[in-house]
Amino acid sequence: MRATIIAIILCLSLLHAAAAGDAQFRMPEGNAYEGTPFLVTIEVTDASDVKPPVAPEIPGATVRVVERGRQSMTELRGGRVRNSTSVTYAVEITPERVGSSQIPALTVLVDGKELRSKPQRVEVLKSEAGNLLSAEVIGLPAEGYVGQPLDLILRISVRAFKDPSYGQLNESQMWQLVDLQGSEWGEFQQQVAELRQRNAAPRAQQEVRNGATYFNYELTRRTWPPKTGAPDIGTVRIRMTYPLALREVQNLFLDRQLTISESRPLSVTAKMSGITILPLPELDRPASFSGAVGAFAIAVTAKPTTVAVGEPVTLTLAITDIRGGANLETLQPPALAADVQLAKEFRIPNEPLSGIVSGNTKRFTVTVRPLRAGTAAIPPIEYSAFDPQNRAYAVSRSQPIPITVTPANEMDLSKIVTGGASTTTDASTPGTQLTEVQGGLVANRPVTDALLADERLHTGPIELAGLVLPPVGAAVALAFRVHRARHARDGGLARRSRARRTADARLRAATDATGLAGAITGFVEDMTGRAAGTLTRGDLERVLATAGVDHELRNRIAEFLGHCDRARYAGAATPAELAAEAQRAIDSLDAARLRATNGGTR
Amino acid sequence: MNWFIKLCMAVCVVTSAVCATEASATDVDRTTGAAQRAQTAYERGIQLRRTDAAASLDAFRESAQLWERIHAAGAENGPLEFNLGNAHMESGDIGRAIAAYVRAERFMPGDSDLEHNLSRARAGVKSSFERTGGTLLVDSVARWWHLVPRSVRMLLGWLCWLGFWGTLAAWLIRPNMRRGGAGAAPGAAWRAAIITLLCGATLFGGSVIVDEYLHTSRPRAVLVENGVTLRKGNGDGFEPAFVETLGPGVESTVIEVRPGWLRIELPDGRSGWIRESQAAQL
Numbered sequence: 001m002r003a004t005i006i007a008i009i010l011c012l013s014l015l016h017a018a019a020a021g022d023a024q025f026r027m028p029e030g031n032a033y034e035g036t037p038f039l040v041t042i043e044v045t046d047a048s049d050v051k052p053p054v055a056p057e058i059p060g061a062t063v064r065v066v067e068r069g070r071q072s073m074t075e076l077r078g079g080r081v082r083n084s085t086s087v088t089y090a091v092e093i094t095p096e097r098v099g100s101s102q103i104p105a106l107t108v109l110v111d112g113k114e115l116r117s118k119p120q121r122v123e124v125l126k127s128e129a130g131n132l133l134s135a136e137v138i139g140l141p142a143e144g145y146v147g148q149p150l151d152l153i154l155r156i157s158v159r160a161f162k163d164p165s166y167g168q169l170n171e172s173q174m175w176q177l178v179d180l181q182g183s184e185w186g187e188f189q190q191q192v193a194e195l196r197q198r199n200a201a202p203r204a205q206q207e208v209r210n211g212a213t214y215f216n217y218e219l220t221r222r223t224w225p226p227k228t229g230a231p232d233i234g235t236v237r238i239r240m241t242y243p244l245a246l247r248e249v250q251n252l253f254l255d256r257q258l259t260i261s262e263s264r265p266l267s268v269t270a271k272m273s274g275i276t277i278l279p280l281p282e283l284d285r286p287a288s289f290s291g292a293v294g295a296f297a298i299a300v301t302a303k304p305t306t307v308a309v310g311e312p313v314t315l316t317l318a319i320t321d322i323r324g325g326a327n328l329e330t331l332q333p334p335a336l337a338a339d340v341q342l343a344k345e346f347r348i349p350n351e352p353l354s355g356i357v358s359g360n361t362k363r364f365t366v367t368v369r370p371l372r373a374g375t376a377a378i379p380p381i382e383y384s385a386f387d388p389q390n391r392a393y394a395v396s397r398s399q400p401i402p403i404t405v406t407p408a409n410e411m412d413l414s415k416i417v418t419g420g421a422s423t424t425t426d427a428s429t430p431g432t433q434l435t436e437v438q439g440g441l442v443a444n445r446p447v448t449d450a451l452l453a454d455e456r457l458h459t460g461p462i463e464l465a466g467l468v469l470p471p472v473g474a475a476v477a478l479a480f481r482v483h484r485a486r487h488a489r490d491g492g493l494a495r496r497s498r499a500r501r502t503a504d505a506r507l508r509a510a511t512d513a514t515g516l517a518g519a520i521t522g523f524v525e526d527m528t529g530r531a532a533g534t535l536t537r538g539d540l541e542r543v544l545a546t547a548g549v550d551h552e553l554r555n556r557i558a559e560f561l562g563h564c565d566r567a568r569y570a571g572a573a574t575p576a577e578l579a580a581e582a583q584r585a586i587d588s589l590d591a592a593r594l595r596a597t598n599g600g601t602r
Numbered sequence: 603m604n605w606f607i608k609l610c611m612a613v614c615v616v617t618s619a620v621c622a623t624e625a626s627a628t629d630v631d632r633t634t635g636a637a638q639r640a641q642t643a644y645e646r647g648i649q650l651r652r653t654d655a656a657a658s659l660d661a662f663r664e665s666a667q668l669w670e671r672i673h674a675a676g677a678e679n680g681p682l683e684f685n686l687g688n689a690h691m692e693s694g695d696i697g698r699a700i701a702a703y704v705r706a707e708r709f710m711p712g713d714s715d716l717e718h719n720l721s722r723a724r725a726g727v728k729s730s731f732e733r734t735g736g737t738l739l740v741d742s743v744a745r746w747w748h749l750v751p752r753s754v755r756m757l758l759g760w761l762c763w764l765g766f767w768g769t770l771a772a773w774l775i776r777p778n779m780r781r782g783g784a785g786a787a788p789g790a791a792w793r794a795a796i797i798t799l800l801c802g803a804t805l806f807g808g809s810v811i812v813d814e815y816l817h818t819s820r821p822r823a824v825l826v827e828n829g830v831t832l833r834k835g836n837g838d839g840f841e842p843a844f845v846e847t848l849g850p851g852v853e854s855t856v857i858e859v860r861p862g863w864l865r866i867e868l869p870d871g872r873s874g875w876i877r878e879s880q881a882a883q884l
Contacts, residue, residue, distance in 0.1 A: 441722060442715040444644055444688050445681035447637045452672065455679040455709050455753050457814045466760065470767030477771035 021047025021084070021110040025117035027103070032124045035267035036239060037094040037182070040103065040117070041068075044110055045086045051109035053089055058104070060097040060124075066090045095124040131212075132159045133266045135238045139231070139275035146228055146280055147293035148388045149325040152221045154188050154270060156238055160206075160213040163246045166258055171215040175201040177260075179239040186234025186270075191219045224293075224327045225277045236270035280386050286395055290335050292319075292385035294326040298334065300381050300398035309373050309408040313346070317364045317398075319355075319383060328357045333364040334383045341379040346370055373407040492529040499526035503586050507579065513567035516582040520557065523586055527594040537561050547594040560585050636675075637682075640668030644689055662693035680709030680751070684716055691723055697826030697850030699723045701882035704824065704853070708817060711748035727851035731870040747809040759807030766799035821856040823866055823881040825849070830881075832874025836863035843874035856883060 026041040044050050055063040068088040075082055089108070095101055101124050106117040133156070140151040156178070162168040185192045195202060205216045225231045245262035280293070299318045307313055317334060333353045336342060346368040355364040368378075380397040387394045445451065487494050503526070506519035521535045528547055535543065540561070544554045560581055567578060647661030666689035672682060687702035703720040710716055747755065773792045829847040833840040857873060858865035864881060867873040 441688055441691055441719050444641060444685045447634075447641050448681075450679060450753075451637050451682050451685070452634060452677045453679045453753070454676055455756070457756070457810060466764065470764055470771075474767045474771045474774065477774040481774040 021045065021050065021113075023108050023110055023115040025106060027117065027120045028122060032093075032095050032101070032122050033265050033267065034095055034098050034124055034126050035237065035269070036265040037092045038122075040091040040093065040106060042089040042091065042106065042108055042117075043086070044089070044108060046084045047086070047110045048082075048084060049109075049111050050085060050087050052087075053091060053106050053108045055091065056104045056106060058093060058101060060099070061093050061095045061101060063094075064092050066092060095122075098124050098126045100124070132242055133157070133238065133240060133268050135236065135268050135270035137233055137236065137270050137272045137275075139272075142274050143276045143278065144225070145278050145293060145386065145388045146226065147224055147291065147327075147386075149294075149327070150223050150225055150231065150275075150277075152187065152223055152231065152233060152275075154219040154221075154236060156217040156219075156270075157207075158215050158217070158240070160215055161243045161246075162213075163243075166246050166248065168213065169243070171204040171206070171217075172201050174215055175204070175217060177240050177242065179241065183239045184235045184237040186236040187223070187232075188219045188221055188236065191221060195219075222325075224330070228277050228279045230272060230275055231277060233270075233272060237267060238270065239265065239267045242266045281391075281393075284393055286382075286384040286393055287338050288335050288382050288395070289384045289386070289393065290332040292326070292331055292383070293388060294385055295322040295387050295389070295394065296320060296326070296383055296385045296396055297322055298381060298383040298396045298398045300378065300401060302378050302401045302403060305402065306404040306406070307370060308406045309371065310369050311408075312367045312369055313378070313403065315366050315368055315378065315381075317366065317381065317383075319362050319364070321360045323389075324360055328360070328362045331355070331362050333366075334381055336366065336368075336381070339379075339381060342368070342381060345372070345375045345379070370403070370405040373405050375403060375405040377402050495526050495529070499523055500586070500590050502526060503590075507582055507586065510579070510582075513564040513578060516578060517561050517564040517568075519582060520561065520585055520589075523589060524594065527589070537565075544594075547592075549589070549592050549594065553588050553592060556588070557585055636668050636672050640665045640672065640685070640689070643668060644685070644692075647689075647692060659693055662689050665689040666693055666695070666698075678705075678709075679753070680706045680713070680716070682706075683709065684713075684719070687719060687723070691719065695826070695850070696723055696726050697824050697852075698882055700727070700851045700853065701824040701826065701884060704822065705884055708813065709752045711752070713751075723851065728849045729846075729852050731852075731868050731872075747805075750806075752810060752813065755806045756810050759803055759805075759810060762799045762802030762806060766796060766803050769795050769799055817884075822884040823854050823856050823864060824884065825852040825854070825876070825880060826882050827880045830876055832866075832876060834874065836860045836865070836875045840875065843872075854881070 022045050024043045024045075026043070028038045028040065032038045042053060052067065053065055055065045057063075066089070068090045070088075071086045073084050073086075075084070091106060093103065101122050103120045103122060105119050108115050135154065135156045138153050138155060140153060144150050158174050158178075160168050160171075160174060180192055180196055183192075191202075202217045202219050205218075207214045207216055223231060241260070241263045242265070243260040243263050245260070246258050247261040248256050249259050297320045299320070301316045301318075303314050303316075305313075319331060319333075321328060321331075333355060336348045337350065339348075342348065347370075348368050349366065353364045353366055355362045378401040380400050382395050382397045384393055384395040386392075500523070503519050503523035506515065506522055510516045510519055521537075521540060522532065524530075524540060524543060524547075525532055525535050528543055530543070537558075541554055541558060544557065549557075560578075563578060563581070567575070643661050643665035647658045647665060650658035650661060666686060669682065669686035669689055673686065683702045683706035687699045687706060690696075690699035690702055700720065700723045703716060703723060706713075706716055707720070750758075769792070773796065825848055828849050830849070830852075831847050832843040834843050852868070854866035854868050856864050857867050859878075862878050863875050864878055864883070865873060865875050866881065
């Protein structure tokens with residue numbers, strides 16, 4: 001017995017042990033390379049509750065924890081439902097410096113139990129990518145001015161791998177070994193994303209250096225540096241898997257393919273070489289300069305050209321980039337307010353203008369208003385820009401536009417010329433477009449009886465009556481309808497209903513014994529549905545018996561009718577006792593609730 | 603038939619008596635005068651705004667007090683709350699203004715003037731919280747019936763309710779009995795009228811009832827004081843729930859009431875206790 005108990009306990013313990021979660025730590029083998037991440041994989045299995053590992057602090061390395069996969073399972077074991085989860089975590093460690101580095105014990109909390117890995121020392125080697133992989137960012141032109149278009153070119157140079165058995169890999173195959181996702185691309189992120197989307201390789205040039213073939217991949221990004229000094233390109237770090245040996249394998253379709261049998265990771269940070277951004281010179285800077293860099297021409301059109309003082313004239317200013325390459329999206333309009341000639345003759349809005357880019361031209365629209373009659377022309381509007389090719393400011397002027405300005409008739413200039421900037425809003429002239437003034441409250445509602453109403457949902461007597469009475473009324477109507485229908489179906493029913501009232505009336509009207517007897521027999525006829533005047537004294541006993549009247553009452557009725565006969569033949573007046581007896585008899589018959597007999601109609 | 607007519611007459615007499623009792627309980631004349639005075643004070647405030655700011659503010663406050671008195675006298679409807687909100691807004695009491703506008707929303711949802719003024723008031727609230735959760739389905743459905751003002755819906759609901767039962771009763775007691783007894787089916791016209799009225803009563807009356815239920819099941823409150831500290835419990839001895847204090851106009855839901863204290867939930871789901879006097883309950 002004792003041995004059995006011990007065996008059961010042992011089995012239970014084993015089962016419990018089997019049910020507890022476990023974790024396996026896969027540490028990296030071999031050496032690591034500077035700037036190239038390596039992984040420590042943690043596989044947690046059969047756990048009910050898992051807390052992810054915390055990224056440890058490792059001097060000279062960056063660490064992050066990524067959950068790689070999770071699988072949940074529900075099983076029925078020994079009649080009990082048990083949920084378990086398996087999770088795989090990857091601790092990604094990127095060494096930033098060469099030397100020996102200690103990976104501390106990694107801890108994962110599984111089912112409330114701390115599971116630890118063993119600390120491990122890793123030798124971080126310098127990624128000797130110098131002759132295999134290099135990257136640099138060059139500028140075209142190498143020296144430029146603020147706002148001048150600058151092409152940043154990321155040049156990645158990869159030494160073509162040549163296998164003694166299978167030959168040299170081409171530029172497309174070598175590009176596929178670049179880790180596009182794991183690399184950092186800085187300002188070139190968009191270009192790489194487009195390549196990934198198209199599953200394409202960048203433009204490459206082949207170059208032979210010291211007897212080795214190199215593929216030079218180039219990614220170009222145009223920028224317009226906003227400040228002096230070296231342009232900011234962010235961190236550009238290229239990572240790739242460089243092959244050391246190849247082998248040939250067959251796939252499912254028996255096609256022979258080359259795969260990498262041995263490789264090493266490479267990582268290199270792109271260096272920026274010799275790009276200088278100069279400030280725009282202060283010397284000879286025109287007053288109308290608004291920051292444009294390049295070669296531009298300005299053309300102005302006006303509409304209408306015959307107006308009264310204060311009326312709007314729409315100017316369209318077209319700024320054309322002659323050489324191309326300028327960033328028209330950020331191109332500023334001419335500084336009209338600084339144009340003395342224009343400001344002398346026209347009221348110019350202060351609001352900033354927004355333009356529309358079309359091809360190499362950006363168009364701005366502005367509404368000006370002549371200040372005085374007799375103005376003959378819209379003066380030339382100048383647009384100045386810094387020309388980096390000539391390293392000097394250049395001014396372009398539009399042609400003067402003849403215009404006729406007549407005196408205003410009844411216009412209040414002070415009211416009209418406060419108007420807006422561009423094409424859309426004109427506060428002075430009525431039109432279909434109105435600009436809503438923000439803020440302010442809408443006025444009060446007028447004082448009416450509606451202001452004094454109580455619109456809350458009440459449950460007072462009126463509401464209660466309104467809710468209850470209509471159904472009650474409908475129920476009464478239903479009862480009425482049922483009642484009427486019954487009467488319609490059963491012709492004797494109405495007669496039975498009226499029988500008592502009719503009998504009482506007959507009693508009151510009776511002046512002799514015959515009348516009293518008639519009241520009794522009439523009541524029985526009404527109640528039993530027999531035709532009026534058809535019930536004889538002899539039939540009465542049988543009818544009453546059939547109608548369920550008891551023997552005693554039947555005798556009383558028979559006796560009463562006998563008295564009536566005798567009184568009728570005696571010719572005497574009706575005694576009061578006889579009338580009282582008739583009333584009692586009818587009361588008793590009414591109380592007996594006569595049933596309709598077969599001889600009646602229902 | 604006589605007894606049925608007598609019954610109907612008795613019902614009419616009882617109903618009339620109840621109505622007469624209710625009517626006499628409302629002092630309409632007094633509140634009409636107050637409404638006129640409140641409106642006059644408001645208009646005076648508008649006139650003085652550019653010339654005498656202090657007097658204008660006093661006029662707006664007086665207007666707000668008068669509207670409040672009308673409200674306290676038992677009147678509660680959209681236009682009244684709208685005017686009260688305007689008076690509070692002009693007098694700088696943004697919290698009470700929002701409270702009044704939100705109350706007005708119950709009676710005239712979808713009113714563009716009200717939406718404009720309410721959004722203007724809300725724009726002046728310094729603390730804003732992202733709304734989380736919410737009863738999306740109810741809100742979406744309610745948006746449809748909110749196209750019709752509550753008073754109209756209530757009136758239509760009553761008319762449909764009375765019409766439904768009246769039509770049903772008329773059908774039941776109609777003289778044409780050719781088709782037989784009580785169980786006879788109504789004709790197409792009768793059936794259409796009865797079903798239409800029943801649907802109308804359900805839709806219009808039901809929407810008002812649902813509105814009322816939502817209002818009572820999710821009571822709301824608007825902060826009316828400046829520098830309100832949300833606490834972790836219903837007493838000044840409790841620690842503040844948040845470092846920052848809240849300003850007037852912050853809207854919340856009341857989730858618990860204890861003597862003198864309210865536990866409110868902010869639109870982003872966080873909650874805390876405030877003194878009852880610091881909020882206007884809707």
